Amino acid sequence: MSEATGTARVKRGMAEMLKGGVIMDVVNAEQAKIAEDAGACAVMALERVPADIRAQGGVARMSDPDMIQKIQEAVSIPVMAKVRIGHFVEAQIIESLAVDYIDESEVLTPADYTNHIDKWNFKVPFVCGATNLGEALRRINEGAAMIRSKGEAGTGDVSNAMTHMRTIGGEIRRLTSMRDDELYVAAKELQAPYALVKEVAETGKLPVVLFTAGGIATPADAALMMQMGADGVFIGSGIFKSGNPAQRAAACVKATTFYNDAKVLAEVSRGLGDAMVGINVSDIPVPHRLAERGW
Amino acid sequence: MKVGVLALQGDFREHVKASQECGHSAVEVRRESELVDIDALILPGGESTTIIHLAQNFNLYQPIKDAIASGLPVYGSCAGMILLADRIVDGIAGQKTFGGLDITVRRNAFGRQVDSFESDLTFHGNQLHAVFIRAPWVEEVAPGVEVLARAADHPVAVRQGNLLATSFHPELTEDLAVHRFFFDEICKGR
Numbered sequence: 195m196s197e198a199t200g201t202a203r204v205k206r207g208m209a210e211m212l213k214g215g216v217i218m219d220v221v222n223a224e225q226a227k228i229a230e231d232a233g234a235c236a237v238m239a240l241e242r243v244p245a246d247i248r249a250q251g252g253v254a255r256m257s258d259p260d261m262i263q264k265i266q267e268a269v270s271i272p273v274m275a276k277v278r279i280g281h282f283v284e285a286q287i288i289e290s291l292a293v294d295y296i297d298e299s300e301v302l303t304p305a306d307y308t309n310h311i312d313k314w315n316f317k318v319p320f321v322c323g324a325t326n327l328g329e330a331l332r333r334i335n336e337g338a339a340m341i342r343s344k345g346e347a348g349t350g351d352v353s354n355a356m357t358h359m360r361t362i363g364g365e366i367r368r369l370t371s372m373r374d375d376e377l378y379v380a381a382k383e384l385q386a387p388y389a390l391v392k393e394v395a396e397t398g399k400l401p402v403v404l405f406t407a408g409g410i411a412t413p414a415d416a417a418l419m420m421q422m423g424a425d426g427v428f429i430g431s432g433i434f435k436s437g438n439p440a441q442r443a444a445a446c447v448k449a450t451t452f453y454n455d456a457k458v459l460a461e462v463s464r465g466l467g468d469a470m471v472g473i474n475v476s477d478i479p480v481p482h483r484l485a486e487r488g489w
Numbered sequence: 490m491k492v493g494v495l496a497l498q499g500d501f502r503e504h505v506k507a508s509q510e511c512g513h514s515a516v517e518v519r520r521e522s523e524l525v526d527i528d529a530l531i532l533p534g535g536e537s538t539t540i541i542h543l544a545q546n547f548n549l550y551q552p553i554k555d556a557i558a559s560g561l562p563v564y565g566s567c568a569g570m571i572l573l574a575d576r577i578v579d580g581i582a583g584q585k586t587f588g589g590l591d592i593t594v595r596r597n598a599f600g601r602q603v604d605s606f607e608s609d610l611t612f613h614g615n616q617l618h619a620v621f622i623r624a625p626w627v628e629e630v631a632p633g634v635e636v637l638a639r640a641a642d643h644p645v646a647v648r649q650g651n652l653l654a655t656s657f658h659p660e661l662t663e664d665l666a667v668h669r670f671f672f673d674e675i676c677k678g679r
Contacts, residue, residue: 197608204605207622207661211534211567214498230581233542235498235535270581270596271536272623294602294623317603444546451497451543452519 200317205339208295208319209403212236212272212340212426216416216447217405219243219430222261223268229433232443236272236294238428239265244301244348244484245431245470254302256284262291274321279488280306282315289318295340296320298333300487301347301430308489313337323407325358325485327365331386331394334402341400343424344485345408348431350472352409352418354485359406359422369395408485411436411469413449413462420453437467490672490679493518493527495553497543499535499568503660507668521552528679529562529672532569534622534658537596538581540568545585557589562651562679564671570594570654571625578628590652591631592644598626598656599641610657612638612646617664619645619657626656637670651675 198204215235220226226237241257242250256277266273272294277284279298284305288296298311300323310333313320319339324330330341343362345355365384369391372380377395381388393401406419407428416427429446436442445462452458475483492508494501496517508515508531518524530553532540544550557563557573565573571580572587574594599605605622612619619640626643630636638646638655645656646667653675659667 197606199604199606201607203607203620203661204602204622207620207658208602208605210500210503210658210661211536211622213500213502213535214496215536215539230538231542233498233539235539270579271538272602289603292601292603319602444542447539448543448546452547 202339205319206402208272209321209340212405213403214451215426216443216450217274217426217428218433218443219428220265220434223264225434225439226265226269228440229443230269230271232440233447234271234443235426236274237265237269238274238276238297238430240276243431243434245435246348247301248348248473248482256281256288256302259287259291262288262293266291266293276302277311278302279304280309280311282311285311285316289316293318298322298338300344300484304487310336310488321405323485323488324362325488326361327394328384328386329488330362330400331384331390334390334400335387338402340403340405342405342407342428344488345406345410346475346478347408347484348473349409349475349478350411350432350470351475352411352415354475355406355408355410355419356422358485359419359424362404363423366394366398366400370398409475411472412466413445413459416446417449417453417459420450426450432470435470437469442466442469490514490528490676491516491526492529492531493524494531494533495540497547498539499533500658500660501533504531504533504566507660507665511665511668511672513672519547521548524549524552524556527561529564529676530556532563532565532572534567534569534660537568537571538584540572541585550585550587553587557587557652560651562671562676563589564653564668564675566655566658566660567622567624570656571596573652573654590647590649590654591634592627592647592654593629594625595628596625597623598643599624608640610638610640610645612667613670615666617659617666618662619659620661621645621657624656648675
């Protein structure tokens with residue numbers, strides 16, 4: 195009996211199991227437990243949520259292994275953790291902790307401004323951010339088993355996530371309408387491998403699961419992204435920077451499942467208390483926008 | 490035959506597709522009203538804690554329990570196996586299941602994601618390629634539960650009456666053998 199671990203199929207398959215779910219940022223075991231009890235399909239363990247990274251500044255790095263392990267012990271759902279773009283040693287360390295998914299994330303300070311991690315070298319699957327189809331396909335070519343559209347993390351402003359979901363969706367639709375002999379130039383323009391471009395043109399979707407992230411703060415935001423074609427959502431600062439995290443977390447889980455049912459969305463949006471205060475993306479100077487990290 | 494696929498969270502679209510490829514119509518089930526005229530139900534892979542949480546919050550818990558008790562054929566893969574088990578080990582505190590299958594299931598028994606694997610196995614006498622993702626296994630089976638496949642010395646596919654459960658995900662492969670077994674052997678006559 196041949197038995198294989200770390201294959202593309204089990205890495206991508208893991209993301210399939212998360213679909214229709216909400217992955218929540220948590221900074222300690224208590225928050226992780228609240229997220230699990232609210233119905234999160236996974237948690238992202240990190241030291242500071244993006245809103246605090248933004249407020250405090252400085253270099254943001256992978257989390258303390260101690261803190262990640264405490265979260266792993268506290269919950270039974272999958273635990274993800276972030277590493278800096280290009281920091282393959284942080285990834286080796288996180289993999290050794292048997293974390294379920296690694297997020298090579300622009301929310302942390304990049305370690306390499308040219309290259310991303312060669313993700314084929316790892317047994318643990320990776321999720322990466324993308325602002326457009328070319329970026330998504332470059333990450334998949336490097337071994338990413340899941341893509342999340344980028345938004346502007348830590349803002350509570352969903353407009354960037356919207357832009358990137360529209361861009362990725364629009365570029366996919368454009369490929370499906372092209373003649374075969376036009377796909378070579380399309381690959382050149384997207385700066386993506388021809389084989390992946392052809393696959394997307396044929397299937398009309400990415401070869402991996404597509405979540406969305408960045409700026410999602412309300413059940414309505416989550417449902418908006420689902421109606422835009424996301425397979426699921428990441429919610430970062432939006433939950434634990436709000437007035438009533440447990441209730442808001444549960445409401446976002448319900449909104450992600452019943453994203454097409456305005457009555458349910460109205461019901462779960464009632465009496466949630468204060469949403470995170472938020473920052474308008476347009477008020478953030480360009481060099482400080484996280485979504486623009488990654489190449 | 491009209492197949493319902495519980496669509497609260499997880500890879501329900503893949504089960505809809507597999508059901509259609511077997512020649513049946515398939516509908517996504519999120520509400521009690523969508524349960525009423527189905528001939529069979531599939532509980533997909535996903536996060537069992539999330540799915541049961543949503544089922545309890547949207548008045549599906551008791552209706553699905555009742556449907557199982559009244560003999561509706563149900564197939565659960567991975568999280569679906571956990572949801573069909575009468576007893577679970579390593580669940581979260583107070584984690585409920587729909588139950589009906591007289592087995593004890595250990596959640597995440599094969600380990601974390603780095604231990605997820607694919608492997609060949611024998612299912613009901615047929616060779617197939619199985620994908621296990623943070624998969625459970627069956628720890629104990631009561632008399633009357635038929636073991637259809639084993640891996641790592643544990644049952645990973647079981648049947649009792651109209652209920653079928655697998656630790657692995659046939660919906661992630663092109664092989665329709667498990668779905669056909671469910672439709673042709675368990676649902677026959679419906």
